Amino acid sequence: MEITQNIKIAVDAIVFGYSKNELNVLLIKQKFGALKNKWALVGGFVKDDEKLQDAVHRELLEETGIKVNYLEQLFTFGDDLHRDPRFRVISVAYFALVNSTKLEAKPDTDAEEAQWFPIHKLPELAFDHDTILKTAYTRLQNKLSYQPIGFDLLNNEFLFSDLENLYSTILEKNIDRRNFRKKLLSFDILEETEKFSDKKNGRPAKLFKFNKQKYNKLLKEGFYFEIKFA
């Protein structure tokens, strides 16, 4: 039983970062080919002896020097036979979160131009990457309501107002501050620190931490993280 197949398999990463009340996406400028100078998701072909996940990490490191905080498989795009104009490529897309939108000095390898773009100010994208991005954004919006994933976009220690802004920015909704705080505290997965914000204006605010161990423990006991909004 011999199989010949002329399909290439690639991975692409949709990396979200949150900074200054904006949700950003990491893109790199295409340097070659018909799509030169368009922007694209970080990605590339999978090596023969490489796990899909490892391929994603490798590409991220090679092209942007970034290490992600959260990574999960999103969807496999393989129904559009000509999504890549060169030949048939099936892409396994991954969804990633980072808690910093600083870009390190570019790594030596590919020296691609990587850049963060606010989700609502995207440039024209190569391939079907706009579709992929839309899928990822919807996934992020949904997950925020039933998985404590927002913390992966914030610093280890954060203000309640940061968290609240993150939710209201990404979900594009207003949130009642009191109800939001009450709800999150009721889960008992946040810890107060002794530290305070060092903002110029207004009353200093306590810094909080997400206690992942406690969350995992509660999960096993049947706890279900869920935040709804009016």
Added chain:
Amino acid sequence: MEITQNIKIAVDAIVFGYSKNELNVLLIKQKFGALKNKWALVGGFVKDDEKLQDAVHRELLEETGIKVNYLEQLFTFGDDLHRDPRFRVISVAYFALVNSTKLEAKPDTDAEEAQWFPIHKLPELAFDHDTILKTAYTRLQNKLSYQPIGFDLLNNEFLFSDLENLYSTILEKNIDRRNFRKKLLSFDILEETEKFSDKKNGRPAKLFKFNKQKYNKLLKEGFYFEIKFA
């Protein structure tokens, strides 16, 4: 830019059927190779000019003659480099529901032996198909609570008791009959028919239909299907 890659891409379908208060999975017996006589999910290699979805439909038709009621992409299994002992295969798994567990007379093509197995009485499976199956079962259990997917496992017209049994079988939970009925009726996506069950025993029960148009309309208006259990 030349790429050589020695990875094959396949699709596999996890087909669920519900019959006589049991959840069943469709498997086929392997006829060749090292895994001969083990059972496996329906699947096969993707053709060069074939959409992933079409590959699934084709394999289902060729190997079992079945047409599914619901199909969605589940997950892409590609991290285990030796999941297929012959060479590296990445498999895009699809999750399917049918409303009949009758198997047509075998189609002429491959004449594979296809058979339904109750989810809790599975034979030994080839490859990593037990992992895939577990993933699919979890997905089914979760989806049942937030998408009206159970109807795709039942006849077009069904009894409330069927629906209730389906939920309690798949979720492996007891359900309060009154609360369940109240909840579902409150969604206003079910229609009473004029017909009644023709069971021998007990009071005849009304047959209901799921009104998919109405559900889709409500969805657009922001309706959210959600069933929780005590």
Added chain:
DNA sequence: ACAAAAGTGTTAATCTTACACCCATGT
């Protein structure tokens, strides 16, 4: 003293849960 953001509590409305008896049919 004022501007800015943080912190906090109550009430009404809604939703969820628990629970048991009568009804219609076939034998």
Added chain:
DNA sequence: ACATGGGTGTAAGATTAACACTTTTGT
């Protein structure tokens, strides 16, 4: 008349939603 499964309502408890004033700090 009895066995079988179908059909229904209510009350207590929990959760959600709506809403505004006081506190702390820097200037």
